[in-house]
Amino acid sequence: MTLPSRLSAVSANARILLTQLSRRVWADHGRAMKEARQSLALFMGLGLIVLAKVPGWNLVNEGGVQKLHRSWKVKTFVKGMEFLKLVADVAEAEGHHPDLHLVGWNNVKIDIWTHAIGGLTENDFILAAKINGLNLHHLLRITPANK
Template identity: 35%
Template sequence: MLHELRCEACRAGAAGALTNQQLQELLFELDGWRIVTRESVPQLEKTFQFSNFKKAWSFSERVANLADQQNHHPSILAEWGKVTVTWWTHSLHGLHKNDFICAAKCDQLYHVGD
């Protein structure tokens, strides 16, 4: 299961960008995540729902802690009642298995809750 894996080091020019088939296979393992493209860069994104801002903020902090533990950092947008998390591998200008690992870990954090 993806949430049990740990991110591996990834540097500019390194192999690791996923093929379309690999992207679809990994996306199938996630719940509610989608691939969006911004400025020609595919990114993995999901919006999590909460009953208020404090719960959304608390989840954002848990995602930030996860990001530091994995040494892989997403875009996190916290708003009233929702948090949007976007993962992509900056050095590859695209998606790597690390992004899917971290997405699965976010889902675990969400289901554990406060």
């Protein structure tokens, strides 16, 4: 057998092996995606149950990312900064870094999710509960939304 014909035979075998490998990878990928969708559906159901443990927080979906969201109205701009500092101290102690926003002069908004996985984990709900446990009443405007 000549060198070109041997290379052609090797090349044909390589194509067959690559095709088989590709089919296995896609089959594994399909199974993994199905399991991920099932896990997400299960987690979303659990997320709604756990959400009841953190009153005032809402589940939101931003660009396919599930987040916990809550907003408050504070008395003044300076009270808003104090509010954010108290939350930042708790978040830092937890090793968590939520998105903190002071919008306008008196609207505090917080979004919590785990950046590493692009969604929610148990730690997000724990942080939300700890934020709920902070003594923030002296900073808030008393409105029906804050009660």
